[in-house]
Amino acid sequence: MGSGTWKHELVKQLLLSHEAEVIGGIPLSANPQEDKQIWALTTTSLFSVRSAYWIAMEGMSNGGSTTVSNDGSQRKCWKYLWSINLPHKVRHFAWRACRDILPTKENLKRRKVLVDSCCEACHLEAESSGHLFWHCSSAKEVWRATKLFSGLMNSPFSSFMDLMWYVIMVAKWGNEEVEKILMIAWVMWMNRNKARHGGEKKSSEALFDFALEYLREYQLCCELPAVAQTKEYPKWHPPPMKHGKKIVASLGAVETEAKAFEFGLQFARDMLIHDFVLEGDSLVVVNALKETSPPPALVAVLSNVRSLAHGFRNVKFSHIGRQGNRPAHLLAKHAYGIADFSVWIEEDHCFLEEALLHNVFVAFS
Incomplete structure (x- = not known):
């Protein structure tokens, strides 16, 4: 930053596109000064455990992660995730993935369950949610097959929440695209678990096709016309208990x-x-x-x-x-x-x- 201007290319490489855009808009002083860290939540600009504690408690009370944007936006994001047209188990998976509470190898190592957190697909990095669903070469293959992220494949999403935050809150993609992303991510997670326990590791094309077919069948079922309230149809009753x-x-x-x-x-x-x-x-x-x-x-x-x-x-x-x-x-x-x-x-x-x-x-x- 010796030239008095931002190194925009470097900022874009290190941060998400919307974050880089905000930082690039911050004016720089005409008089060069030494860089220093500032904690914005105290009047002294110095970090305190007390302020960090209150931030953590506020985030927990709102049921969201404290790592992105403000509380109102977080609530809007959570409300959107829980309202989209997907099976409940997929929405629950999305909530867990965004909260980073899936049993990834990194989380299991943090809880002293595993010793090694290395990704079993690429053996290059720790298996975090960001790596598993975005940075891993296997994940990249799946997303390339979907063609949903054309021009965004090099974006530095550090977690699954960062990915979904960009899609929902920043780029404001439509419901159809968001539903596809979450269904594909769920299929990737299920296949990862099966492969870890000796099952077949499916190709990126097979995972993509299965996710779209599953989504199509589910949403077709949801479109069944509701039975008119004025006409009573017989209900099926199970046979007596002695008939199994x-x-x-x-x-x-x-x-x-x-x-x-x-x-x-x-x-x-x-x-x-x-x-x-x-x-x-x-x-x-x-x-x-x-x-x-x-x-x-x-x-x-x-x-x-x-x-x-x-x-x-x-x-x-x-x-x-x-x-x-x-x-x-x-x-x-x-x-x-x-x-x-x-x-x-x-x-x-x-x-x-x-x-x-x-x-x-x-x-x-």
Whole structure:
């Protein structure tokens, strides 16, 4: 700074772009003076533990980090993060990442859990949130694949909070871009955890594609039209406690529905399920299963269904209208695009989460 002007290129290299812009606007004295450190929170310009303590307590009471901007802006940022259209687990991840409380290797070393904090992907730096989601070569590959940060790849974001602060509060990107960034970061974190425990480390393109597909399916589910308040549709109720499982038959024409019951029984047999309720939305098929003389077109299939049913301890056939079981309807539509046999056990696919929350009624005693 001997020339009496800022070294703008050096400032831009060391600081974030918006910080460099603010610093560059600070006028310099015409009379060169020796540089010195000043603590702006005391009248003496000297650091005190007391002032630092009050700053820390104020930040904690506002539920935000004390490292960026003022408290009002922090509250605005947090409110925005919690309101975007993402699954709750992704928003919770974003909050933890911004607060720097994810179990990164650097945080685990700080808590005496690990001895080594070196990043396992590049082996160049400590695995902090800033390194993991921005500076690491693996992270750079993912962001390049997204093309979201064109012209910003060399920005010195030191933490995940710095990255999100720039995107939300400084550049003011739209919801669609912010949602993509957080979903991609969450997928990166999940893949990092799987790889650490012996799982497959996916390519940057695979991570990007999976994140966009997951986001698309979730938001499509959220766009389902709300059921009009004036019309009451039946709610699905779980089977009695003695029946441990429920198998949903696919939707379709009558013959297809009957065949779906047959496949449902075969699946239950393969999974060693002995007590269950088999549901479908075809009243014709359900009634035919309860009668001794089904319609001629269904005789062959229903005869096989009854034969299979005798091999179980307790099987009941039940009818529920399509509007009464929205998740089953969505599942049937999803099946049109699946070529292979797919099974989910003890978990729900993302596109079913919202439908299950709004459609399934479970009574607790």
